[in-house]
Amino acid sequence: MSERLARAVGRLGRPVLAVWLVALAAAGIAAMPLADHLSGGGWFAPGSQSEQAAEALRTGFADRGASNLTLVVRDERATAGTAPFARRVGRVFREVGADPRLRVSGSYGYASLSEGARDRFVGRDRRTAVTFLALRLDDGTARRVLPRVQADVADRYERDGLKVSMVSAATLFGEVNTLSAEGLARAETIAFPLIVLILLLLYRGVVAALVSFVVSLTAIVPAFGVLGVLARHVELSIFVQNAALMIGLGVSVDYSLFVISRYTEELARGRDRTAALAATLRTSGETVLFSGVIVVLATAALFLVDLNVIRSIALGIIVAVAFAVLGSVVVLPAVLHLLGERVLRGRLPGRRGPGTAGGGRWASAARQVMRRPVVFLTLSVIALGALAVPALGMRTFTPDVRIVPESSPVRYGYDSIGEQFGTGSAAPIQVVVESRAPLTDPAVADRMPALRDRLAGLPDVVRVDSPVETLRAASPGRPFGALEAAAFARLPEDARETVDHFVSADRRKLVLEVVPDDDAAGERARALLTDVREVIRRAAAPDVRMAAGGETAEGVDADRTIQDALPGVLALMLAVIYLVLLVTFRSVFLPLKAIVMNLLSVGATYGALVLVFQHGYGAALLGVEETGHVQNFVPILLLAILFSLSTDYEVFLLSRVREEHEAGASGTESVAAGLARTAPLISGAAVLMIAVFGAFTFTGIVPIQQLGFGLAVAIALDATVIRLVVVPASMRLMGGWNWWLPGRPRPGRAPAAPAESVKV
CATH class of the missing domain: 3.30.70 (Alpha-Beta Plaits)
Known part of the structure; x- marks a missing residue:
């Protein structure tokens, strides 16, 4: 099949690329309005009390509308009870309330009551006043309109010594949407040059690095185009854009690295472009396809969570990964076939490529681990377990105003209400x-x-x-x-x-x-x-x-929905991963080992997340904010994504180990050789992933920071402790049971292999 596909790519390479370019143009146009159609909602658990309360409040009240806000005005020059204060603050309330963009249908508070009844709408500092405004704007429209209005009124009145803030869920998530887009642009500015630099260092070749980067990047465009179309018809969370880019770009670059490295390796062996492509599709292409299937199926388990915010993020990741696979097994092979040996041009001084570097060192390290597997495995498990301990105290909640910076007028409004009218007055x-x-x-x-x-x-x-x-x-x-x-x-x-x-x-x-x-x-x-x-x-x-x-009830109900769905999500995810790995490797125990290792990695990642974001250890150093809790959708997203990405590396490594094993190598030598072949690639892929996720950690809003940080930590642990120590040690201890499947000879009856001593 791989040979037929390679020949088909050779014949149809140019038409495939032409179709791809047309699709990219159409997708780019479709993706342009994506940000304007994303929603800050999706947190209501269907049938919950918080949803019932919100629905009941939307209609029937004189000064509560389809959306609402609290207008907060602080006068830096006058105090309440004086004529200047009443005149200046009253002017702001009248002018903002008359703004046609807001479509105000009613008000209640300082602006609507007589002088004798206003006092409870004046803050403790006697300089702050609030009024409740009802708007004839649906939730989605409010999120698009209010950030612009907020920016206008803040600038307009600041010169007169008046601070004006609009406090509501719509203004908060409208601000989040704006900050998300800005963070996305900053992340791209940081990540793209880093990716190119790392690819150059990995390939030691300009052409291969540029092909890898360009094809990976173009795989994101059609994903955003599809999301842009979907966002017009279904509610998609404002976090979907960041999550889709972060995961889609990470796996795209990884997949292209696996494919191009194998292709250049086959060319170096003297094969022509068609034979090299056939061998690449049979090995790395198959690995990429299975890895993509695992990511998609594991992420699809998140649809069991009855929260639209999680389902929409899962949908974005699935679409991005699907196009990453398509780009890696169809578009990239077409490009490679057209280039042929020209992909090797632009060589930089140094080693030949990522698949050949330090093979002896990696194999030697693997043999050292396998000589004392019990010691290395025990120390690794203890270290990962110790890092996972803080996760036992994890607290989760929905995103609140602390996800926006203190410099934001929206954050100032929330903080002012809390300071002037009581901590919980804003919610x-x-x-x-x-x-x-x-x-x-x-x-x-x-x-x-x-x-x-x-x-x-x-x-x-x-x-x-x-x-x-x-x-x-x-x-x-x-x-x-x-x-x-x-x-x-x-x-x-x-x-x-x-x-x-x-x-x-x-x-x-x-x-x-x-x-x-x-x-x-x-x-x-x-x-x-x-x-x-x-x-x-x-x-x-x-x-x-x-x-x-209210906000507290919405968060608690969302948390409960996630917790109730978690056992089903985990069970489905583990079943999918087990079955796919069982089919891939024809082994009963290798999938079980992979699942146990993934659980160790996820637990350690959760612990690191709690230490930094919940307890604040190292938060200042990393430039992130200590929130006192983890965003409630982050742990379950990490669970799905980390299981998927860890399984990617497992498939890539074990595929190469199986090749060596089927070629007649002993258990120890097949692991050592497989690790020698794949460790440089896995390390390089991990560095690429960490660069992508790290860019979002330092530039994104808090939920994306937490997601990016967790992914970066997990990939670092997976590419080092898990792949380099736990995998060889566990495979050495399992011996012949690694490849056991009912119907095959039992490990004790396998053909004798050279004696291999084990030191404890």
Whole structure:
């Protein structure tokens, strides 16, 4: 088959490349609007209380819209209670509220209330005021529009001594989208020259290095084109662009390295271009194909997680890897056949290529390990296990405002609300009550004040923002009786505005906002959410449905969804990897060994991630931010990607070991020879991967930093400790069982091999 494919590539090479170039042009056009169609959403767990609460709040309220924001204004020149403050701050609220891009449908706060009722919307410093704005913008539109509006208003008023920030999920993730695009550009600026330099050092040839880089890069373009088309029809996370580029570029460069190295090796043996290409496709081409299948199938296991953000990132990775494989086994062979021996041109001084360097040294190191396999294996497992210990204390949560830098106006707005109005004011727990009967019905009305009081009495509650205080002032004996039309019409205008902010127009929905004394991701806020949900569980009735939502609830529900899906994801992933390796190597135990090694590598990577990002060890040195937790989608993505990439190296190494074994080499010699042939390539591929992932670690936003850092650490461990020590030591101890399959002779009955001593 490989020979027929090689001949077909020889005949159709130019048409294949012509079609590829046309596809690249079309994909480039399709990919251009991708960033504008990506969403910061996708975190709601279907059917969860947080989703129910968010859905209930979108309609029916006078000053809550399809999307909402809190406008924060700080006056550096005047203080509250003075005429200049009221005039200056009031002007900002009026002008921003009238901006046609925002399509404001209602407001509540400092700008809408009379002077006597404004005080609770003024901060502790007496210089900061806030107003809640309801927008007639859907979530996706808000994320695209608000960053531009935020930039405009921040610049417009700064010269007058006014700091203006817009605080909302839409502005936060709109800012994240902007920062993500900027980080992507910086990562490309760092990664691309590094990749070219490393490829030159690996190939010691200009033509081979440029072919590898260009083909790898062009494999990303059609992936982004497909994602650009999909983003118009389905919700894709803003993190998909970074993840797809990071993984797609990493595996593309790796795959091209494997293919080009084998092709140049075959040419060096004196084969013509067609025979060299056939041998390359039969060996490295097959390895790349199986590796790509493993990455795609293992990543597809993430679709078991019922969160759109994870499914969309998984989709982006799958598309990127699929095109990386296509580029490596179809487009790259066409280019290589057209170039022939010209791929060897532009040689730099030094060794001939990555597949030939230091073979003796690598083989000697492997033999040293295999002479004392127990010692080396034990020390390696202890070291990896020790690094994995911190992972036992891993805390996860959804991305919050700390993923954007402190210099951002959005971050300033969030921080200001926390400082001026209480730590949890920017992200209260929202208890939404939906009643079949009107809230004025005594059977419902009499229970609502007691519910509010029980919530206010919970630990770590700063306050409960609700209409109950206003209604009690109007009707002490029967507060919710003041919602009846005649009584409501007699209330002061400020009181009516307050009630309408918390009670729907049909008087069947009520919002109680529980403000915690903690950040949304904090332990106390999570514990408070548990208490709140227990209170509303007891208070609920067949005719009254209650749900607790907000940022904390969204994060907790997303975490629970991931944790519930994790066993199924892991089981499916392990089954896929085991079956693919079983088919690839016709061995029962080699796949098991690979899985155990992957688990060790993943555990150690998790430990390093916790040490840096959760505990802050080395965070300043690396230029990353200590967040106190790991982004909740990072561990499960790392699990899928690391199992895939580690299995890539396993396939590449064991394929070469099997070649040597089938050629008649003993167990020890086949491992030593296989390692000698592949270790330079694996090391080079690892350096390339680390360069790509490291670029995103230093330039990306926090979730991408954590993902890039975890991948870089894992690849470094895999290419050193795992491949150079654990693999040869374990294979030496397994002996003939490495290649056992039912129907083959048992290891004890295999043909005798030369005696090999084992030192413990």
